[in-house]
Amino acid sequence: MDVTRILESLNDAQRQAVTAPAVPMLVIAGAGSGKTRVLVHRAAWLIDVEGLSPQSLLAVTFTNKAAAEMRGRIESLLGMPVNHLWIGTFHGLAHRLLRRHWREAGLPQNFQIIDSDDQLRLIKRLLKNLEIDDGRWVPREIQYFINAQKDEGLRPQHLDDEGDPSRRQMIALYKSYEEVCERGGLVDFAELLLRAHELWRDNAELLHHYRRRFRHLLVDEFQDTNAIQYAWLRLLAGNDGVPFVVGDDDQSIYRWRGARVEHIHQFQKDFPKTSIVKLEQNYRSTATILNAANAVIANNNSRMGKNLWTDGAEGESIKVYAAYNERDESDFVIGRLRDWIDQGNLRADAAVLYRSNAQSRVLEEGLINARIPYRVYGGLRFFERAEIKDALAYLRLISHRDDDSSFERIVNRPTRGIGARTVEIMRAYARANSCPMWRAAGAIASDALNGRAANAVLAFLNLIEKMARDVAGLDLQEQVDHVIYASGLVDFFKKEKGEKGETRVENLLELVSAAKSFEPDPAEEMSKLDEFLSHAALEAGEGQADAWEDCVQLMTMHSAKGLEFPLVFLTGMEDGLFPHQRSIADPSGLEEERRLCYVGITRAKQTLYVTYAEQRRLHGMDNFSQPSRFISEIPAAHIEEIRPRVQVSRPMRAPARSATSALPAAEMGVRLGQRVRHGKFGDGVILNCEGQGAHARVEVNFETAGTKWLVLSYANLDLM
Ligand code: ATP
Numbered sequence: 001m002d003v004t005r006i007l008e009s010l011n012d013a014q015r016q017a018v019t020a021p022a023v024p025m026l027v028i029a030g031a032g033s034g035k036t037r038v039l040v041h042r043a044a045w046l047i048d049v050e051g052l053s054p055q056s057l058l059a060v061t062f063t064n065k066a067a068a069e070m071r072g073r074i075e076s077l078l079g080m081p082v083n084h085l086w087i088g089t090f091h092g093l094a095h096r097l098l099r100r101h102w103r104e105a106g107l108p109q110n111f112q113i114i115d116s117d118d119q120l121r122l123i124k125r126l127l128k129n130l131e132i133d134d135g136r137w138v139p140r141e142i143q144y145f146i147n148a149q150k151d152e153g154l155r156p157q158h159l160d161d162e163g164d165p166s167r168r169q170m171i172a173l174y175k176s177y178e179e180v181c182e183r184g185g186l187v188d189f190a191e192l193l194l195r196a197h198e199l200w201r202d203n204a205e206l207l208h209h210y211r212r213r214f215r216h217l218l219v220d221e222f223q224d225t226n227a228i229q230y231a232w233l234r235l236l237a238g239n240d241g242v243p244f245v246v247g248d249d250d251q252s253i254y255r256w257r258g259a260r261v262e263h264i265h266q267f268q269k270d271f272p273k274t275s276i277v278k279l280e281q282n283y284r285s286t287a288t289i290l291n292a293a294n295a296v297i298a299n300n301n302s303r304m305g306k307n308l309w310t311d312g313a314e315g316e317s318i319k320v321y322a323a324y325n326e327r328d329e330s331d332f333v334i335g336r337l338r339d340w341i342d343q344g345n346l347r348a349d350a351a352v353l354y355r356s357n358a359q360s361r362v363l364e365e366g367l368i369n370a371r372i373p374y375r376v377y378g379g380l381r382f383f384e385r386a387e388i389k390d391a392l393a394y395l396r397l398i399s400h401r402d403d404d405s406s407f408e409r410i411v412n413r414p415t416r417g418i419g420a421r422t423v424e425i426m427r428a429y430a431r432a433n434s435c436p437m438w439r440a441a442g443a444i445a446s447d448a449l450n451g452r453a454a455n456a457v458l459a460f461l462n463l464i465e466k467m468a469r470d471v472a473g474l475d476l477q478e479q480v481d482h483v484i485y486a487s488g489l490v491d492f493f494k495k496e497k498g499e500k501g502e503t504r505v506e507n508l509l510e511l512v513s514a515a516k517s518f519e520p521d522p523a524e525e526m527s528k529l530d531e532f533l534s535h536a537a538l539e540a541g542e543g544q545a546d547a548w549e550d551c552v553q554l555m556t557m558h559s560a561k562g563l564e565f566p567l568v569f570l571t572g573m574e575d576g577l578f579p580h581q582r583s584i585a586d587p588s589g590l591e592e593e594r595r596l597c598y599v600g601i602t603r604a605k606q607t608l609y610v611t612y613a614e615q616r617r618l619h620g621m622d623n624f625s626q627p628s629r630f631i632s633e634i635p636a637a638h639i640e641e642i643r644p645r646v647q648v649s650r651p652m653r654a655p656a657r658s659a660t661s662a663l664p665a666a667e668m669g670v671r672l673g674q675r676v677r678h679g680k681f682g683d684g685v686i687l688n689c690e691g692q693g694a695h696a697r698v699e700v701n702f703e704t705a706g707t708k709w710l711v712l713s714y715a716n717l718d719l720m
C-alpha cells in the first residue's frame with residue numbers, strides 16, 4: 001500500500017475530498033485548482049486503500065485524450081495497470097454498453113456510428129427521398145433539432161407539435177430520420193447517449209447489474225453535462241451509488257450543446273447527503289495570469305462565486321499585440337513560437353487557441369512555411385478527410401453490408417461506371433422494399449438494369465464480397481492495407497494530379513500506420529476492426545498521424561478545456577469574433593463567451609499572449625473590428641502592449657466602395673485599419689478612404705457612435 005504516495009502533494013481540502021467516506025461528493029472549484037488531480041487520486045485511493053477492484057469504478061472525462069491521461073496517471077500512482085477500469089467519455093462509455101448489450105438495446109450486432117458529417121448527409125438524402133425542399137427545410141436546422149431533442153431524452157412520440165405546422169414537420173422528419181437509422185443500423189452521437197439511457201431504464205436486471213458493479217462514479221467537468229448524460233448518471237447511481245463529481249460553474253461552455261450548469265444544484269437536491277468541497281488554491285498559473293482571469297470572470301453576474309488565489313510568483317505580464325490583419329497576427333505568433341523553440345523549449349508546450357475552427361487555416365499556412373510541426377485538434381481531422389472516410393467506408397461495408405451511408409459513399413468511388421441514375425433506381429427499390437441498398441443493388445442488377453450498368457453493379461458487389469473473404473483472419477493493419485489497394489483507392493488518387501493526390505495517398509498509407517499503432521481499450525470486447533472503426537468515428541482528432549512528434553498545439557478554446565500549457569496564445573480577440581457576433585446582444589450568450597475566455601486565459605501556466613487583428617479576412621469577407629471587450633476587462637496593470645516592430649507599408653485592400661485607389665492624405669499617415677480618436681465621436685478604426693487632398697474623406701467605425709464618413713481636413717482626427 002502506498003498511502004503516502006497518494007496523499008503527498010495534496011493540500012488539505014484536496015486530501016479531504018480524496019479520502020472522504022462513501023457519500024456523494026461535489027468538488028466545486030476554479031480552474032487549475034486540482035479538480036482533475038483530486039479525481040485521479042480518489043480513484044487510486046479507492047483501489048489502493050479502500051481495496052476496491054478497479055472493475056467497480058466508472059470514470060467519465062471530457063475527451064479521449066483526457067481519459068487516456070487519467071488512466072496513465074492512476075496507473076503511475078498505483079504502480080500497476082488498471083485494465084478493467086472503465087474510463088472514458090460519456091459517448092465512449094455509452095458506446096461500450098451498447099456493443100455489449102446490442103440485443104437489449106434493440107440494435108443489430110454490428111451497428112455503425114455515424115459522425116455529424118454523415119448525419120447531415122443522411123438528412124439531405126432523406127429530404128431528397130421525401131421530395132422536400134431543402135431550401136425551406138434546412139438540413140442543418142433539422143440536424144440541430146433532432147440532436148437537441150435527443151440530448152433532452154426525447155423521442156418523436158414524446159413531442160407535441162403545439163399546433164405549429166412547422167414544428168409538426170420537424171417532428172415528422174425526426175421520425176423518418178429515426179426509421180432510416182433503424183433500417184441501416186446507424187447510430188449518431190446523440191443516439192448513443194439516449195439509447196444507453198433507455199437500455200438501463202427499460203432493463204431492470206441490467207441496471208441492477210451495473211448498479212452493483214459501479215458503485216463509485218467519478219465525473220470530471222461535471223458543469224458541462226447535458227440532460228441525458230445527467231439522467232444516465234442519476235439512473236446508475238440510484239439510491240446507493242456514490243457519485244463523486246468535480247466541476248467549475250465558471251467553465252461551463254457547452255450550453256449551446258445542451259449542457260446545463262444547473263446540474264450542480266440538481267445534484268445537491270437529488271443526493272441530499274452530498275458533501276461539498278471547495279478548492280481555492282490555483283497551482284497552474286502565475287499570479288498575473290490568475291488575476292487577469294479572475295478580473296474577467298468577475299464581470300459575469302450568474303456565478304456561484306469563488307476566490308482563487310496562488311502563492312506562486314507574479315510572473316510576466318500578459319502581452320497584447322494589435323495586428324494589422326490576420327497575416328500579421330499569424331506572423332507575430334510564429335515569430336514568438338520560433339523564439340520559444342530556439343530557446344530549447346518543447347513545441348508541445350505551446351498552444352495557439354482560437355474561437356472558431358476556420359481561424360486555424362492562416363496559422364497553419366504560416367506554420368507550414370516556417371516549417372514548424374503542429375497539430376490541429378478539431379477542425380479537419382485526419383479521420384474526417386475524404387479519402388480516409390472512403391477507406392473506412394470500405395471497411396465498414398465489409399463488416400456490415402447494410403450500412404447504406406458507406407454503400408452510397410463508395411459505390412462509385414473510384415468511378416466504376418455506376419451513375420447517378422443507377423443509384424437512384426437502387427434507392428427507389430430500397431425505399432419500396434424497405435431494404436438496404438446492398439440488397440437493392442443485387443435485386444436490380446439481375447432485373448431492372450441494362451447490361452452495362454448491371455455488370456458494373458455486380459462487379460462492385462463481388463469486389464466487396466471478395467475483399468471480405470480476403471481480409472478474414474488478417475491483422476488489423478493488414479486488413480486496412482489490403483483494402484486501400486484492393487478497393488482501387490490508392491490507384492485512383494495516384495492519378496489525381498498534383499500534390500493533392502499525393503497527399504491523399506500518403507494519408508491512406510497513414511491510415512495503415514494508424515491501424516498498426518491502434519491500441520484497443522483493454523476493457524473492450526468487440527473485434528479490433530470494429531473498435532478501430534468506432535474509434536475513428538468517435539474521436540476523429542486523436543488518431544492523427546503525427547501524434548508522437550513534438551509539435552505546436554492548435555485548437556479551439558472549447559477543445560482546450562482541462563488542458564494546460566506553459567505558453568499560450570489567445571488569437572483573434574476581436575469583438576464579433578470573440579465574443580462571437582451571435583452572442584453579443586444576448587446577455588446569457590455573452591456570459592458564456594466570457595466563461596470561454598476564462599477557460600482560455602487559465603490554460604496558461606507562465607506566458608500568455610493575446611492578439612487581435614484590426615482587419616480580418618474570414619470566410620472570404622473582410623471585417624474591421626474593435627479589440628475584444630474581454631481585453632479591456634483585464635486590468636491594465638497586468639498588460640504589456642506590443643507594438644509592431646516596424647511600420648511596414650501595407651497593401652491597400654480597400655473595400656469595393658473605395659472610389660480611388662490612391663492613398664489619400666498619405667502624408668498624414670492615414671491607413672486602413674488605423675485607429676483614430678475624434679473629439680466628439682471618440683475612438684474608432686478607419687474602414688475606408690476616398691478622394692485626395694482637400695476632398696479626402698475617410699469612413700470610420702467608432703466604438704460607440706457607429707460608422708461615419710468624415711472629411712479629413714475638418715475632422716481633426718488624432719492618430720493613435
Ligand atoms: P481545470 O479547471 O482547468 O480542469 P483542474 O482544477 O482540473 O483545472 P488540475 O489540472 O487538476 O486542475 O491541476 C492544475 C495543475 O496544478 C496541474 O499541473 C496539477 O498537477 C497541479 N496541482 C494541483 N494540485 C496540486 C498540489 N496540491 N500541489 C502541487 N501541484 C498541484
Ligand code: MG
Nearest residue numbers: 035036037562
Ligand atoms: Mg480539470
